[in-house]
Amino acid sequence: MKRIFFIVLVLFSTSVLYAQKDTVLYKHEIRAAVGDVTFLPEVVNLMNYNLSIAYFYRPVKHFWAGVNFINYFGNRIYYNWSEYNTDGSFKDFSKSKTKYWAVIAPEIRLSCLNKESVILYGALSGGIGWENGYNSKQQKYPKRLPYIHVTCLGLSCNLGKDKNIFLGGEIGFGFKGLFNGHCGYRF
Numbered sequence: 001m002k003r004i005f006f007i008v009l010v011l012f013s014t015s016v017l018y019a020q021k022d023t024v025l026y027k028h029e030i031r032a033a034v035g036d037v038t039f040l041p042e043v044v045n046l047m048n049y050n051l052s053i054a055y056f057y058r059p060v061k062h063f064w065a066g067v068n069f070i071n072y073f074g075n076r077i078y079y080n081w082s083e084y085n086t087d088g089s090f091k092d093f094s095k096s097k098t099k100y101w102a103v104i105a106p107e108i109r110l111s112c113l114n115k116e117s118v119i120l121y122g123a124l125s126g127g128i129g130w131e132n133g134y135n136s137k138q139q140k141y142p143k144r145l146p147y148i149h150v151t152c153l154g155l156s157c158n159l160g161k162d163k164n165i166f167l168g169g170e171i172g173f174g175f176k177g178l179f180n181g182h183c184g185y186r187f
Contacts, residue, residue, distance in 0.1 A: 026164055029056040029064070031184030035170075035177035037072055048072070050177060054184075056109065064109040068125060070175060071102045103129035103147045103175050109154070117158050119166075123151035129175065149174025156182075 033052045049072075056066030076096050084090045105127025113120040126148040149172060156168035164187060170180040 025058065025061055026186035027058050029058065029066070029184055029186045030054070031056075031166075031182045033170075033176070033180050033182035035070075035180035037177050050175075052176065054107070056107070061114055062111045064107075064111075064121075064123075066107050066109070068105045068107055068127075068176075069102070070105070071100070073100055099131075101129050101131040103127055105129075105147060105149065105175070107149075109151075116163055119154075119156040119158070119168075121151070121154040121156070123149075123154060123170075123172075125149045125151075125174075125176075147175040149176045151176075151180075158186075 031054050033054070035050050035052070037048045037050050050070050051072075052068050052070040054066055054068040056064040058064045076099075078094065078096045080092065080094045082090045082092050105125045107123055107125035109121050109123040111119050111121040126146065129145050129147040131143045131145065151170045151172035153172075154168065154170040156166045159165045159167065165183075165185055167181075167183050169182065170176070171178065172180070
């Protein structure tokens with residue numbers, strides 16, 4: 001069964017490569033994206049999102065290498081407390097912090113379909129992130145943490161006269177969120 005699956009996979013890959021040999025190859029890509037942040041345990045509001053910008057270089061038809069910068073501004077958390085003095089008096093205090101994180105992550109992307117108007121791909125990226133603020137457990141920050149993102153399915157629809165403007169989306173899991181929409185320019 002494993003041999004049959006492997007043979008079918010190789011035949012499919014070669015047929016896809018043969019069908020795509022006349023498409024235009026743009027080497028550089030700049031993109032802006034918006035994604036959800038439902039993967040964060042502190043986030044209750046589903047209207048939160050992250051913003052990212054990325055640059056990719058494409059040395060061969062099915063391979064991109066690049067870097068992402070992703071940031072997220074989260075919920076503002078308010079803290080109120082009272083401090084009592086020995087004479088029985090007290091003073092009320094309040095403080096608020098906004099949860100914020102930023103990630104710089106290299107990314108490798110492999111495409112399985114390169115048509116003139118559509119590109120399907122998968123990607124893997126990982127990097128270091130910096131967090132600041134407080135979470136609901138009152139843990140103090142800043143923290144520096146590793147982050148990983150896996151794009152299971154990415155779609156890019158090429159538009160324009162030269163097919164170098166694109167719109168698309170990704171489904172994956174990690175620091176970019178479960179769903180991610182993007183637009184950009186290739187040159």
